Amino acid sequence: MxxxxxxxxxxxxxxxxxxxxxxxxxxxxxxxxxxxxxxxxxxxxxxxxxxxxxxxxxxxxxxxxxxxxxxxxxxxxxxxxxxxxxxxxxxxxxxxxxxxxxxxxxxxxxxxxxxxxxxxxxxxxxxxxxxxxxxxxxxxxxxxxxxxxxxxxxxxxxxxxxxxxxxxxxxxxxxxxxxxxxxxxxxxxxxxxxxxxxxxxxxxKGSGNFAAAITGRAAHAGRNPEDGRNALVAAADLAVRLDTMKHERPTLSVNPAKLDGGGPNNVVPERAVLRWNVRPLTPEDQAWAEARQAELFADIKQRHDVGIDITGSFARPPxxxxxxxxxxxxxxxxxxxxxxxxxxxxxxxxxxxxxxxxxxxxxxxxxxxxxxxxxxxxxxxxxxxxxxxxxxxxxxxxxxxxxxxxxx
The missing domain is CATH 3.40.630.10 (Zn peptidases)
Known part of the structure; x- marks a missing residue:
């Protein structure tokens, strides 16, 4: 000493x-x-x-x-x-x-x-x-x-x-x-x-906070729902898929935290906002998460025929x-x-x-x-x-x- x-x-x-x-x-x-x-x-x-x-x-x-x-x-x-x-x-x-x-x-x-x-x-x-x-x-x-x-x-x-x-x-x-x-x-x-x-x-660990603004198309929920593009469903789908990232890479923590959107029961929701946090243990985890999220955004956009505007970043590196x-x-x-x-x-x-x-x-x-x-x-x-x-x-x-x- x-x-x-x-x-x-x-x-x-x-x-x-x-x-x-x-x-x-x-x-x-x-x-x-x-x-x-x-x-x-x-x-x-x-x-x-x-x-x-x-x-x-x-x-x-x-x-x-x-x-x-x-x-x-x-x-x-x-x-x-x-x-x-x-x-x-x-x-x-x-x-x-x-x-x-x-x-x-x-x-x-x-x-x-x-x-x-x-x-x-x-x-x-x-x-x-x-x-x-x-x-x-x-x-x-x-x-x-x-x-x-x-x-x-x-x-x-x-x-x-x-x-x-x-x-x-x-x-x-x-x-x-x-x-x-x-x-x-x-x-x-x-x-x-x-x-x-x-x-x-x-x-x-590092930390990134993100938000996705999802834009669909409103329609009557009874007369012509097929003409709508449900932003709330797309956001929920994205939340579930983001949550699976922690199982695909166990050293990663993912927390879908808040979902805003929706409206009257008889209207297909045209807007929703999802917010989430990701915590990587290593720089390699962060790079993987960035690439995986980009894949999910592209797939959600195509599958649900919606627009997605992403904000946020990994403001805290591991x-x-x-x-x-x-x-x-x-x-x-x-x-x-x-x-x-x-x-x-x-x-x-x-x-x-x-x-x-x-x-x-x-x-x-x-x-x-x-x-x-x-x-x-x-x-x-x-x-x-x-x-x-x-x-x-x-x-x-x-x-x-x-x-x-x-x-x-």
């Missing part, structure tokens, strides 16, 4: 007393609703985070999202609005750069019933975003503060992206993430730990735990051991911005945030002691990266 040096201990020691301040930030940030579609709340949160990170001395911008679109319930293409993103750069130091990412959005819209914070028991806080991932942003801020106060600060550059649309696939922030990744070699993302005991996420990723995991594990923590990792079907950073060529650990659980539900919780615990882990990792402990 690599012991903590006197210099490292000096930089880490202030974190132990920072728990109440970190908790206060989390409570204040989580009291503000920042659902992915709440652009007003996200704008307010962006301003709050700019102020919180200002003492680090980086160059800060609030960046507009890239345009995106989706299908409405009738199948028409419509603009899809996303919030603005915070980008902070501390350039010009050393020959390495780290990209630290987090997201300010949550899955809870402003009309969701889950808006309040409460204590479940001593040291366990329940609330929207406490773990996923405003707690993680607090950890990131504290770790960078420790790095900047250490003698190693001048040996490494860093960038921070706090995006507003991670929970909805980062469509508006993807170009910003890719641009920053092109300048960096290492990524740390502050999603919550994969398990309450602090286990990290290792390899991750993230295998290759040698590059394993090297950074090993460094984090060594840092954990030096602090008295047994850091482990597990594969997961969940996805995050870490998928995209790894696909861009970075070594990435993407669960550097707090310990907690039940995310994406009104049972979401934060284990408060993990705020300082994970801040120490992230700070030590940053300092050892600055020392050049990882050969990339």
């Amino acid at each position: 690599s012991r903590i040096t006197i210099a490292e201990q000096s930089a880490l020691s202030p974190i132990a007393s920072r728990g109440p301040d970190m908790l206060s930030n989390v409570e204040r940030w989580c009291a503000l609703n920042t659902g992915s579609r709440n652009l007003v709340g996200l704008a307010e949160m962006a301003d709050i985070l700019v102020e919180a990170f200002a003492p680090l001395g980086g160059e800060t911008e609030i960046r507009d999202p890239e345009p995106a679109e989706t299908l409405d319930e009738t199948g028409a293409r419509i603009p899809l609005a996303h919030g603005r993103n915070v980008h902070i750069v501390r350039p010009g130091r050393g020959n390495r750069r780290i990209l630290l990412t987090g997201h300010m959005d949550t899955v809870f819209p402003k009309d969701h019933h889950f808006q309040e914070l409460k204590w479940l028991e001593d040291g366990v806080l329940n609330g929207p975003g406490v773990a996923d991932m405003k707690g993680g942003i607090a950890v990131m801020l504290e770790a960078l503060t420790a790095l900047e106060a250490s003698p190693l600060a001048g040996q490494i550059g860093w960038e921070v992206i706090l995006n507003a649309d991670e929970e909805v696939s980062s469509l508006g922030s993807a170009p910003l993430l890719a641009d920053a990744a092109s300048r960096c070699q290492i990524g740390l993302t502050f999603e919550p730990a994969a398990e309450p005991d602090g286990t990290l996420a290792g390899g991750r 993230k295998p735990l290759d040698d590059k990723q394993l090297g950074l995991f090993t460094l984090v594990k060594e840092c954990g051991a030096a602090l008295g923590h047994d850091i482990r990792w597990k594969h997961t079907g969940g996805v995050c911005d870490g998928n995209n950073l790894a696909a861009a060529g970075l070594a990435v650990v993407d669960t550097m945030g707090v310990r907690g659980g039940a995310i994406h539900s009104d049972r979401e919780f934060l284990i408060v002691d993990s705020l300082t615990e994970r801040a120490e882990l992230a700070a030590l990792t940053l300092m050892r990266l600055a020392e050049g402990r990882l050969d990339i």
